[in-house]
Amino acid sequence: MEDSRITTHPILAWDRGNPVHVTYDGKPVTAYPQETVAMALYAAGVKQYSTSSRFYRPRGMFCAIGKCSSCMMRVDGIPNTRTCVLQVRDGMDVETQHGDGRFPDVQAAMKRVKENDAEILVIGGGPAGLEASLWAAKAGAHVILVDQNPQLGGQLVKQTHKFFGSARENAGTRGITIAKKLIAEVQAEPNIDVYSGFTAFGWFQGSVCAASQDHAVLFHPRKVIVATGAAEKMLLFKNNDIPGVFGAGAAQTLMNVYGIKPGNKVLMVGAGNVGLIVSYQLMQAGIEVVGVIEGAPRVGGYLVHASKIARNGVHILTRHTVLESVGTDHVEAAIIAEVDEQWQPIPGTEQRIECDTICLSAGLKPSTELLEQAKLDLVFSAELGGWVAKRNWAMRTSNPDIFAAGDASGVEEASTAMMEGKIAGLQAAYDLSHTDVPMEEQKETRRNLDDLRAGPFGAKICIGLKCVEVLE
Amino acid sequence: MRSSYDCVIIGGGVSGLAIAYELAKRGYRDVAVLEESYLGSGSTGRCGSGIRAQFTSADQIVLLRESEAIWEHLSEELEYDVHFKACGYLFLWDTPELVDKARQNVAFQNRYGVMSRIIDRQEAKEICPSLNTDSFLAGQWYDKDGMAFPFDTVTGYARAARRQGVDIMTSTRVFEIETTAAHTFTVHTTQGNIETKNVVNAAGPEARGIAAMLNVDLPYRLDKHQIMATEPLEQFLGPMLVKGALYYLQTHRGNVVGGTDTGDQNATDVDSTFEFLTKFAKEATEIVPRLAGVKLMRQWAGYYVMSPDAHPVLGPVDEVPGFFQANGYSGHGFMMGPIVGRLLAEYIADGKPSIDIDHYNFRRFARGELLTEKAVIG
Structure with missing residues (x-):
């Protein structure tokens, strides 16, 4: 059987433990306990999980972090199971889903429902949510942290690069190291209860319901901090839905979290920081990057990242876009072309690039489902990635009991997400008269956040914030 | 939107749009539909989408039997798939x-x-x-x-009505209705005033408020x-x-x-x-x-x-000539939409509906002539 697991890596190592076995369309597949179903299948060469509901088009991995519906399969007789966030279990029966899911042929157990009061409910255990939980707890509040993934850390767990910024804000430290540190602190904090594997899916008159495979909990929180992150954007081009086209972040999740090669020849679309960093990390994992293309006339990300990959012989083609992915069941090549000033493809400049994977690094969109359900005032900000909640300097939204932080409040980066989380967490605690952390700490963090954004790369964010931040 | 119409229908749900379509089909095309939000945004778009004739009162059984007969061929009639x-x-x-x-x-x-x-x-x-x-x-x-898809039904009726010349205005809220000495109405909307001879109140949950503008108290x-x-x-x-x-x-x-x-x-x-x-x-x-x-x-x-007897109020109001009701459905407005559209249009255009709707009149409440229906579901 094919096995695209990475065994040697300059930075990472994976302790996979003893293999377990799952059945995929009647065939045995080897998996490892920390893997999710979609990852284990991917490592075994399964690139198609389902067919689309209307035109039966092949569907493979896209986001890899539980944000889209591309990996829905039938697991143990239950249709529409999101396999990228479902951990494998020995003996699991996994089937390709063709079209709409077939009605379950087993009787699932009803979820056990309980109700829980919560002083502060933090939704999302990425950089913003972890910091919000930690600082609210340090201030003396009791925190419940809900996260839909099998493990905490959000997207920090795949960021092997070293952070920029000042030493105070983890500069020079790899994201994965920060994640380990924060997760350990959260787990050691007696004032934080963690609900991993629980998806917060709905507001019910001020209460929030979160559910796992077996349980549902209705939380009655006094304060809520929404730190649900962001989802990768799709790009419009012909045949863009076939397996082999996925988010750059998904590629990063595959190789850095699970140690699985996303492909062998990758075309990266987008030369922002994510596109550049992921390209470099692909090379670190021994994968060929056949090129990086960028629609803008200039590289969008930090030059230090761009020169790193250029030094390794990868061309960055600016003013280029992808027109088509070639292939029926899987990407076999990409057709790219030069674009003019209006971003329109110039006829005659088309070229075919042989590749088996097209990674899209076209930006992120804040995951605002819960903020919308809570009927908050939202505004559209292209600079911040889409619709975002209006809020004050302390991340308080138009509902005084609801805060938003991190990418969910506007797409930026992990360092700023952590600061926003800290500010929101402390504010929620102060609201409830927990003042074990002096207010000066919060004010100082806000000043640092403003300083960090004062640089050239913060300019765009600051433009966005002008329409989003409510002055008091 | 013009400043005068023969008939102004308030409410862009299945009722209002079906009435508009059926009026236009009868050559009565000087009609405007006013919807305060988007089409189907009220009860129609929120309904369970079921259609049944299994009721317990003779009146509703007959009404829904005839409604089902229309539903069966509605997609062909509207040239739009309502997914019945x-x-x-x-x-x-x-x-x-x-x-x-x-x-x-x-x-x-x-x-x-x-x-x-x-x-x-x-x-x-x-x-x-x-x-x-x-x-x-x-x-x-x-x-x-059976069942049909509410938004497609609304879209189908709206397109067919527009093809026949009906004006349909969304994001247009009615906030006042005045009667004039000449037995006409001035309908004040957020997009301007309209003079009209007939007003149809198909405003769903807002019907009571609309009727109150003309001092009619719908007991809902x-x-x-x-x-x-x-x-x-x-x-x-x-x-x-x-x-x-x-x-x-x-x-x-x-x-x-x-x-x-x-x-x-x-x-x-x-x-x-x-x-x-x-x-x-x-x-x-x-x-x-x-x-x-x-x-x-x-x-x-x-x-x-x-409504007090779980039956709709259909037809004119004695005290306010030219003011028609199509509301108070008690949970059955979507399934009744096609037949109500036809009967109200027949009443407004010809004064003579093909099924007698007199006992659905508003006056039954004052006279204590309530109808009975036990089969309200949900």
Whole structure:
């Protein structure tokens, strides 16, 4: 059987433990306990999980972090199971889903429902949510942290690069190291209860319901901090839905979290920081990057990242876009072309690039489902990635009991997400008269956040914030 | 929008649009429909989308029988697929008393040409293979009952009406209606004033407020009813299932959509509650246990505009000539839409509807001539 697991890596190592076995369309597949179903299948060469509901088009991995519906399969007789966030279990029966899911042929157990009061409910255990939980707890509040993934850390767990910024804000430290540190602190904090594997899916008159495979909990929180992150954007081009086209972040999740090669020849679309960093990390994992293309006339990300990959012989083609992915069941090549000033493809400049994977690094969109359900005032900000909640300097939204932080409040980066989380967490605690952390700490963090954004790369964010931040 | 029309219809749901279409079809084209939000944004877009003739009052049985006859060919008539499907309604009865009552209902319905019948558990299982036959004693079945897709229905009527010259205005709220000395009306809207001879009140939950502008007091109560929709699945369910207050069906798109009663009478909000979700899940899985593995996708709520006798108010108001009612559906407005559209249009255009609707008139409340209907579901 094919096995695209990475065994040697300059930075990472994976302790996979003893293999377990799952059945995929009647065939045995080897998996490892920390893997999710979609990852284990991917490592075994399964690139198609389902067919689309209307035109039966092949569907493979896209986001890899539980944000889209591309990996829905039938697991143990239950249709529409999101396999990228479902951990494998020995003996699991996994089937390709063709079209709409077939009605379950087993009787699932009803979820056990309980109700829980919560002083502060933090939704999302990425950089913003972890910091919000930690600082609210340090201030003396009791925190419940809900996260839909099998493990905490959000997207920090795949960021092997070293952070920029000042030493105070983890500069020079790899994201994965920060994640380990924060997760350990959260787990050691007696004032934080963690609900991993629980998806917060709905507001019910001020209460929030979160559910796992077996349980549902209705939380009655006094304060809520929404730190649900962001989802990768799709790009419009012909045949863009076939397996082999996925988010750059998904590629990063595959190789850095699970140690699985996303492909062998990758075309990266987008030369922002994510596109550049992921390209470099692909090379670190021994994968060929056949090129990086960028629609803008200039590289969008930090030059230090761009020169790193250029030094390794990868061309960055600016003013280029992808027109088509070639292939029926899987990407076999990409057709790219030069674009003019209006971003329109110039006829005659088309070229075919042989590749088996097209990674899209076209930006992120804040995951605002819960903020919308809570009927908050939202505004559209292209600079911040889409619709975002209006809020004050302390991340308080138009509902005084609801805060938003991190990418969910506007797409930026992990360092700023952590600061926003800290500010929101402390504010929620102060609201409830927990003042074990002096207010000066919060004010100082806000000043640092403003300083960090004062640089050239913060300019765009600051433009966005002008329409989003409510002055008091 | 012009400054005068022969007829102004307030409400861009199935009622208002069906009336507009049927008027235009009769050559009465000087019509405007005013909708304060988007088409179908009120009760139509929130409804459970079921269509049935299995009622307990002769009036409603006849009305819905005729409505079903229109529904059956509505897609061809409107040249737009409203996704009507005669999936049938299967009522499940779980006590001998209820089965006896159902036998009487069936005999009564049969008298009016609605050929429902009592079926045993075996036959019910053949119609709906996923049923738990231990959860009921007998079924009541009528295969001409069905469902349609509310937004497509609204779109179909709106397009057909527009093709015939009807003006349909969305985001246009009516905030005042004045009567003039010449027995006409001035309708004040957020987009300007309109002079008209006839006003049709098809404003759903807002109907009471619209009538109050002309000092007509519609005696309605708003009850909140919640609905949920699951993720889409391959077609598996078959009929609309009803047991007590519980009902659900599978839409053409594959979602299981349904609701149950949570006793929210005199409601002032349409917020979703968790109590509804747990109650629905418990009741729904009692009759189809394998629904337990199907995920919730959406939940919402709307109002049943309850009239004192659970029958709609249709036709003119004696005190205000030219002011017509098409409201108070008590949870049945969507299924009645096509027939109400036809009858009101016949009344307004010719003064003579093909089915007598006199007993649905508003004046019945003042005279104490209430109708009776027991079969209100959800």
